[in-house]
Amino acid sequence: MATTDNRHLKMLEALEKKVLWLSSWTIHNANHIRPKGTVKVGGHQASSASLATLMTALYFDVLRPADRVAVKPHASPVFHAIQYLLGNQTRDKLENFRGFGGAQSYPSRTKDGDDVDFSTGSVGLGVAITSFASMVQDYVRLKGWSKDRDEGRMIALVGDAELDEGNIYEALMEGWKHDLRNTWWVIDYNRQSLDAVASKNLYGQFDKLFRSMGWEVITIKYGHLLEAAFKEPGGEALRQWIDDCPNQLYSALTFQGGAAWRKRLLDDLGDQGPVSALIESRSDDELARLMTNLGGHDLPAVLEAFRSVDHDRPTCFIAYTVKGYGLPLAGHKDNHAGLMTPEQMETFRASLGVREGHEWEPFEAMAPARKDIEKFLESVPFNAEGRRRYDAARVEVPAKLATPEGEVMSTQEGFGKILNEIARGKSQLAERIVTTSPDVTVSTNLGPWVNRRGLFSRTPLADTFRDQQVPSAQKWMMSPEGQHIELGIAEMNLFLLLGALGLSHSLFGERLLPIGTLYDPFIQRGLDALNYACYQDARFILVATPSGVTLAPEGGAHQSVSSPLIGLAQDGLASFEPAFVDELSTILGWSFDYLQRNGEGEPSGPWLRDEKGGSVYLRLSTRQLEQPKRAIDDDLSADIINGAYWLRRPGPNCEVVIAYQGVVAGEAIAAAGLIAEDRRDVGVLAVTSADRLSAGWHAAERARQEGDVSARSHIENLLAPIDRDAGLVTVLDGHPTTLSWLGSVRGHRVQALGVEHFGQTGTVQDLYGHHRIGTEAIVAAANAASAGRPIRYLRAVT
Ligand SMILES: Cc1ncc(C[n+]2csc(CCOP(=O)(O)OP(=O)(O)O)c2C)c(N)n1
Numbered sequence: 180m181a182t183t184d185n186r187h188l189k190m191l192e193a194l195e196k197k198v199l200w201l202s203s204w205t206i207h208n209a210n211h212i213r214p215k216g217t218v219k220v221g222g223h224q225a226s227s228a229s230l231a232t233l234m235t236a237l238y239f240d241v242l243r244p245a246d247r248v249a250v251k252p253h254a255s256p257v258f259h260a261i262q263y264l265l266g267n268q269t270r271d272k273l274e275n276f277r278g279f280g281g282a283q284s285y286p287s288r289t290k291d292g293d294d295v296d297f298s299t300g301s302v303g304l305g306v307a308i309t310s311f312a313s314m315v316q317d318y319v320r321l322k323g324w325s326k327d328r329d330e331g332r333m334i335a336l337v338g339d340a341e342l343d344e345g346n347i348y349e350a351l352m353e354g355w356k357h358d359l360r361n362t363w364w365v366i367d368y369n370r371q372s373l374d375a376v377a378s379k380n381l382y383g384q385f386d387k388l389f390r391s392m393g394w395e396v397i398t399i400k401y402g403h404l405l406e407a408a409f410k411e412p413g414g415e416a417l418r419q420w421i422d423d424c425p426n427q428l429y430s431a432l433t434f435q436g437g438a439a440w441r442k443r444l445l446d447d448l449g450d451q452g453p454v455s456a457l458i459e460s461r462s463d464d465e466l467a468r469l470m471t472n473l474g475g476h477d478l479p480a481v482l483e484a485f486r487s488v489d490h491d492r493p494t495c496f497i498a499y500t501v502k503g504y505g506l507p508l509a510g511h512k513d514n515h516a517g518l519m520t521p522e523q524m525e526t527f528r529a530s531l532g533v534r535e536g537h538e539w540e541p542f543e544a545m546a547p548a549r550k551d552i553e554k555f556l557e558s559v560p561f562n563a564e565g566r567r568r569y570d571a572a573r574v575e576v577p578a579k580l581a582t583p584e585g586e587v588m589s590t591q592e593g594f595g596k597i598l599n600e601i602a603r604g605k606s607q608l609a610e611r612i613v614t615t616s617p618d619v620t621v622s623t624n625l626g627p628w629v630n631r632r633g634l635f636s637r638t639p640l641a642d643t644f645r646d647q648q649v650p651s652a653q654k655w656m657m658s659p660e661g662q663h664i665e666l667g668i669a670e671m672n673l674f675l676l677l678g679a680l681g682l683s684h685s686l687f688g689e690r691l692l693p694i695g696t697l698y699d700p701f702i703q704r705g706l707d708a709l710n711y712a713c714y715q716d717a718r719f720i721l722v723a724t725p726s727g728v729t730l731a732p733e734g735g736a737h738q739s740v741s742s743p744l745i746g747l748a749q750d751g752l753a754s755f756e757p758a759f760v761d762e763l764s765t766i767l768g769w770s771f772d773y774l775q776r777n778g779e780g781e782p783s784g785p786w787l788r789d790e791k792g793g794s795v796y797l798r799l800s801t802r803q804l805e806q807p808k809r810a811i812d813d814d815l816s817a818d819i820i821n822g823a824y825w826l827r828r829p830g831p832n833c834e835v836v837i838a839y840q841g842v843v844a845g846e847a848i849a850a851a852g853l854i855a856e857d858r859r860d861v862g863v864l865a866v867t868s869a870d871r872l873s874a875g876w877h878a879a880e881r882a883r884q885e886g887d888v889s890a891r892s893h894i895e896n897l898l899a900p901i902d903r904d905a906g907l908v909t910v911l912d913g914h915p916t917t918l919s920w921l922g923s924v925r926g927h928r929v930q931a932l933g934v935e936h937f938g939q940t941g942t943v944q945d946l947y948g949h950h951r952i953g954t955e956a957i958v959a960a961a962n963a964a965s966a967g968r969p970i971r972y973l974r975a976v977t
């Protein structure tokens with residue numbers, strides 16, 4: 180090896196030690212020094228140490244600014260230590276690790292300031308999003324955008340037990356279909372999970388699996404000490420012994436150290452000539468060092484493996500490691516949440532030569548000269564361009580989207596028509612929309628959009644049906660210009676792709692306006708990935724249709740019940756359930772702008788965090804409703820966005836208000852008509868977003884508690900004129916709790932109608948009757964909610 184290479188290696192080795200020290204010290208400080216009394220905040224010393232070598236090699240040598248990395252959640256302390264050395268993380272944040280406002284337990288794009296590319300935490304998701312991010316990078320570049328920027332590799336640092344998560348295999352399949360490139364998964368193969376040491380050796384399975392999906396597999400098994408020992412007389416026997424050694428025994432011996440290694444090796448190999456000499460020629464310490472010299476802890480082996488890649492095919496590195504390497508916790512099966520004792524830390528500190536009181540100093544006890552280290556750190560390629568977050572110019576959005584014509588229409592049909600209209604034009608909006616769906620493109624009405632805008636594929640592919648002149652309503656032309664990404668049936672993949680598309684402005688500097696469609700009940704299938712996308716502040720529109728028991732003949736397996744509550748509770752996602760298509764066009768128009776907001780500028784509404792923007796969830800239906808003939812003026816438009824408006828304004832003597840959300844509008848209106856025969860001034864409140872109504876209400880409550888006595892939310896204003904004695908009937912095709920809280924706003928008595936049990940097959944009327952969300956049930960509920968004698972009406976309920 181040339182001298183410069185040697186110097187480089189020595190520098191990396193010194194940094195590797197420093198990283199291990201700083202990450203261990205960060206956790207130790209948080210648990211033993213910072214807390215008052217005996218409060219422990221935890222941390223994962225062993226899991227972090229496992230990746231210290233691989234991450235040192237990547238961040239200080241291999242990575243380039245265009246690369247994007249998902250770091251295994253428990254390696255967060257190593258990540259923060261590296262960023263600290265690179266000048267991107269503060270000592271303050273490290274000292275406050277796992278504290279309020281401190282460096283995060285698991286790397287977080289939104290909460291950490293040190294340039295986290297992908298948040299991680301829920302294992303499996305960070306891994307898979309890298310492959311979708313790579314697809315997004317291709318999408319953006321093949322559109323001719325972002326050409327002046329380098330192409331990056333999307334890299335995941337993966338725990339081996341993380342590979343038990345099924346979503347990883349869904350992503351692998353999808354990657355294969357989409358001709359995935361520029362993706363590296365580096366597996367920290369320490370053969371330990373949280374609970375235990377793996378009893379089976381999975382290496383062969385991983386190897387086969389990745390190769391079958393078109394990945395290159397590079398195994399980093401032995402370090403240079405072991406490789407040299409294998410060449411000695413008896414070396415082959417030692418190699419065989421290691422290859423045959425069960426994971427648990429290997430871990431146990433690693434934990435016990437040199438004497439235990441010697442005893443076991445001599446027991447097994449002692450009378451076999453040269454190999455005994457090989458063992459005997461080493462001291463206990465040397466033997467322990469030799470036997471744990473796995474590839475993932477050997478910088479030359481790791482660097483060679485990374486540098487050997489000269490293509491853009493997806494590549495999986497299986498790096499053999501020891502969980503807790505370099506620490507006294509190494510190899511112990513219970514080390515996952517193990518913390519070093521103060522005594523162990525003291526020994527570790529002394530062994531490195533770090534002086535007491537100098538623990539945080541970046542250059543303390545490092546072998547190379549300080550000026551050389553500084554010079555080296557300044558020249559680290561990864562850090563050459565500073566912070567690697569981009570922003571993108573705003574995509575122009577028309578002030579209003581036209582509402583499609585039609586007297587009778589469903590919101591799902593309306594959605595298809597609105598997108599079709601956008602697709603016909605040449606606007607910037609049309610150019611930047613990208614749609615995706617897990618095999619329900621046609622059945623969620625994205626067909627017309629796809630016919631006009633085509634499917635995305637890295638290389639052009641013919642539409643064989645068209646070429647064979649088989650008539651079909653769907654024209655599935657695939658090309659790099661296409662704007663629809665068709666996915667297989669895996670909702671996790673949908674949300675991971677939406678997450679990656681929705682971060683394109685930040686990851687690749689190009690704004691996309693992603694729209695994903697799926698059947699509403701299957702949101703639950705991908706819920707963790709949806710939450711993950713929102714947690715990273717990805718921006719997208721989720722169109723969930725059809726929904727509810729209104730999907731009557733399809734039966735209980737396809738009918739969603741709890742999704743409105745998901746919409747209500749999911750942070751980062753503004754949820755709407757419009758009844759009419761003019762509401763939908765208003766909401767969609769607003770959404771394209773909302774997606775692009777970044778917290779700058781004037782607060783756009785006092786009680787919602789609207790200036791920050793976010794993603795949007797639209798719960799739509801296939802049920803056709805008679806459409807209102809009206810113009811949406813600015814006031815009505817604002818009310819629709821804020822979550823509700825009076826469809827039938829209550830008079831001064833109002834005794835009953837019917838508040839409905841979504842597709843039961845017709846039933847609510849009919850019930851109001853019947854009730855009005857006997858009760859005066861009935862009000863009908865059209866709720867377009869229970870989510871935004873309740874968020875506004877909670878915010879106003881908080882503001883008042885903090886002294887802003889004039890704070891008043893939209894729902895409070897709407898309900899202000901209603902007498903306290905009046906009753907409120909709430910109704911939706913979904914869980915009643917979505918709206919029942921409306922009674923708490925001003926203390927009105929509530930009868931909450933909705934669906935609480937699984938649906939079944941039948942007609943819409945059968946099911947509305949069965950679940951008590953039809954006209955008759957609304958009238959009965961109004962009776963129960965309002966004072967006085969029973970409501971009398973003349974017309975029959977249909
Ligand atoms: C979805 C999910 N389930 C469970 C956990 C809890 N958990 C955290 S780490 C871990 C085991 C990780 O093992 P591995 O990936 O091999 O990493 P190592 O600790 O060995 O480095 C588990 C079960 C989690 N973070 N996410």
Ligand SMILES: [Mg+2]
Pocket residue numbers: 338339340367368369370371372502
């Ligand atoms: Mg592991």
